[in-house]
Amino acid sequence: QSHLPDSRPDSGKVALLLMALAASSGVSCADIEERSVRPEGKETGARELSGFQSLIECIPKPNLPEIVIFDLDYTLWACNAEDMILPVVRISNLGFADATGRQVRGALDALEILKGLKKAGVALGIASAGSRRGHSLALLRALGLDGFFKPHCICVFPGAKDEHIKRVCKAARVEPDKAILVDDMPYNRHACKRTGAMFQFLKRKLVSFTDMEKALATYSAQATQRNSFKNWFKSVPINYNPNPPDSKDSSTSQLSNPTTINSIRNPSVSTSSSQASSLESLIPVTPNTPAVSSAS
Secondary structure (H helix, E strand, O other): OOOOOOOOOOHHHHHHHHHHHHHHHOOOHHHOOHHHOOOOOOHHHHHHHHHHHHHHHHOOHHHOOOEEEEOOEOOOEOOOHHHOOOOOEEEOOOEEEOOOOOEEEEOOOHHHHHHHHHHOOOEEEEEEOOOOHHHHHHHHHHHOOHHHOOHHHEEEOOOOHHHHHHHHHHHHOOOHHHEEEEEOOHHHHHHHHHHOOEEEEOOOOOOOHHHHHHHHHHHHHHHHHHHHHHHHHHHOOOOOOOOOHHHHHHHHHHHHOHHHHHHHHOHHHHHHHHHHHHHHHHOOOOOOOOOOOOOO
16 A cells, blocks of 8 residues: 555545555445545635634634643544554545555544644644554654644543643643643543643544634633633722721720730630629729727
């Protein structure tokens, strides 16, 4: 399969190429997903790309995420990387084929999505729970997507996505709450909740312009709310005054009284002294009479 062209043939040649590939390798036609074919210049694709680019351009820089982290399997391509037999060969813009002739499509919108995010200054990362990092990197190269990701921002190892998100964000020097995870597994939303990242679920598998537009619009709306609250909080002066203005004089006189200060420092003394004063008020006060001598 090393002689397969890397050019962009028309849809008729692509169909013949895939049929020949399937016949020579014994792969059933069911494995070849021709629904991934999108003829170049199709109006719908151009309109979707234009809408995605316009959305990125109209979102203010502070309201954009600092990093977007992508899953690999069934997010950037329609297979498990571990199932592919190396080496893999790219087949135009449809995807790639492995050493057995198995052809797998990639996400058709992935290339333009990565271009748009990179142009907007958004960092890119990968978080995959696969066990074969070499296979994942080979598939990225076959699709021409490897140049968008820095090596230290590619995390491929088994485990929960919490650790993937933390490692990628740490490598990119970004806080997790400034990140978006794009993934096809719904339970990974829990990892995002635990780390603070935003989750974009791919209901139909394979990332598309629609998915990214939804993710960016949601993140931008949340960022606007956060920023407006911060600005309001900073603009409102907070002056703590425990003594109201009308009781300033009385409170000052109370605090200048040693008995009041004593009672504040030692409440028990204040209580006992007040009880004693109340008891004294109950005792009748008699005038002092001179003592009568026994002699008189």
